[in-house]
Amino acid sequence: xxxxxxxxxxxxxxxxxxxxxxxxxxxxxxxxxxxxxxxxxxxxxxxxxxxxxxxxxxxxxxxxxxxxxxxxxxxxxxxxxxxxxxxxxxxxxxxxxxxxxxxxxxxxxxxxxxxxxxxxxxxxxxxxxxxxxxxxxxxxxxxxxxxxxxxxxxxxxxxxxxxxxxxxxxxxxxxxxxxxxxxxxxxxxxxxxxxxxxxxxxxxx
Amino acid sequence: xxxxxxxxxxxxxxxxxxxxxxxxxxxxxxxxxxxxxxxxxxxxxxxxxxxxxxxxxxxxxxxxxxxxxxxxxxxxxxxxxxxxxxxxxxxxxxxxxxxxxxxxxxxxxxxxxxxxxxxxxxxxxxxxxxxxxxxxxxxxxxxxxxxxxxxxxxxxxxxxxxxxxxxxxxxxxxxxxxxxxxxxxxxxxxxxxxxxxxxxxxxxxxxxxxxxxxxxxxxxxxxxxxx
Numbered sequence: 001x002x003x004x005x006x007x008x009x010x011x012x013x014x015x016x017x018x019x020x021x022x023x024x025x026x027x028x029x030x031x032x033x034x035x036x037x038x039x040x041x042x043x044x045x046x047x048x049x050x051x052x053x054x055x056x057x058x059x060x061x062x063x064x065x066x067x068x069x070x071x072x073x074x075x076x077x078x079x080x081x082x083x084x085x086x087x088x089x090x091x092x093x094x095x096x097x098x099x100x101x102x103x104x105x106x107x108x109x110x111x112x113x114x115x116x117x118x119x120x121x122x123x124x125x126x127x128x129x130x131x132x133x134x135x136x137x138x139x140x141x142x143x144x145x146x147x148x149x150x151x152x153x154x155x156x157x158x159x160x161x162x163x164x165x166x167x168x169x170x171x172x173x174x175x176x177x178x179x180x181x182x183x184x185x186x187x188x189x190x191x192x193x194x195x196x197x198x199x200x201x202x203x204x205x
Numbered sequence: 206x207x208x209x210x211x212x213x214x215x216x217x218x219x220x221x222x223x224x225x226x227x228x229x230x231x232x233x234x235x236x237x238x239x240x241x242x243x244x245x246x247x248x249x250x251x252x253x254x255x256x257x258x259x260x261x262x263x264x265x266x267x268x269x270x271x272x273x274x275x276x277x278x279x280x281x282x283x284x285x286x287x288x289x290x291x292x293x294x295x296x297x298x299x300x301x302x303x304x305x306x307x308x309x310x311x312x313x314x315x316x317x318x319x320x321x322x323x324x325x326x327x328x329x330x331x332x333x334x335x336x337x338x339x340x341x342x343x344x345x346x347x348x349x350x351x352x353x354x355x356x357x358x359x360x361x362x363x364x365x366x367x368x369x370x371x372x373x374x375x376x377x378x379x380x381x382x383x384x385x386x387x388x389x390x391x392x393x394x395x396x397x398x399x400x401x402x403x404x405x406x407x408x409x410x411x412x413x414x415x416x417x418x419x420x421x422x423x424x425x426x427x428x429x430x431x432x
Contacts, residue, residue, distance in 0.1 A: 090248070179346035
């Protein structure tokens, strides 16, 4: 990796969207990616919740990075991340109980989403607050976009709806496998194939 | 990633470790308490609203509701304040204050996890007149049809729960039958591909109705004498 201080700040934001996309390129955080992407709404909500936690933890961790000794840094990072996740958990319950029911146990699992700890360890602990915030926003948006890509495909095929709006009329027989975890794997594989094809094409031209 | 931190072998000073761990722990603790306190009233209001919506859904004729607690003597009394572990039954009344039915909460094991539901019981019709699933983790696309499938929910517009002659239980157990084979008013037409979840609903209703319907029938006036 190039010295991060040489890259322009805007690049910290953009890299997460495509060049270092956490889901399609780094293949991190696949557990929530597969589990919560069965509808577009769930996927988007999970992506946004992760985005909030990621930006918050990146900012805090980069601002305390000089105060925390090497030996206990992981414990401190997890503490910060867990706090943000719990706050987001309460916030979602306050905003919509229906949404909370749909996301269920996966909110709490944001704590161990390896994208968040990965960015804390690989980026926020070595860079300034501004850059870390940009990195968090970029990676979070990248995660959000990737999850939505899966969610849209799975909802259209599995339920015949998009964001709950029926597309093919009442007689569409849903493709149940797409809603189940196995459909998540299939869709995920198809998107990674597409992402790799795009990347290869970009390199050769 | 590639630039891993250098591993130090010298013994580390203890004080900065304590300082950072305890300090971060304290700050996080304060933040959590703050977030909990701020969101608690909103979350409780949301839950109460969801429950109120469910009560009016399972008792379509009801316009207002009152909360009753089941006492140890089997009588129902209006509940003041918060429930302290007693069973709760909601009485539903129409616009003129006439009793139309009771909403009862019931729970039981589903395919993956506990299903919690609310059902409406109309004593004058001897029937369950509506159910609403409050909480479930049934398989999306299959088992979760118990929540919204219109054909399945049509089972509960008038599900017979007539009492046995001695008044101690139901005359007929509520059972689920294979899709399209419902022939009696106390049977539930199961969803194809969601047999376990359909059976679970039938079992939950049967168990709860067998307990509450006799109690309610014996003391229907408990719900009326509250004007």
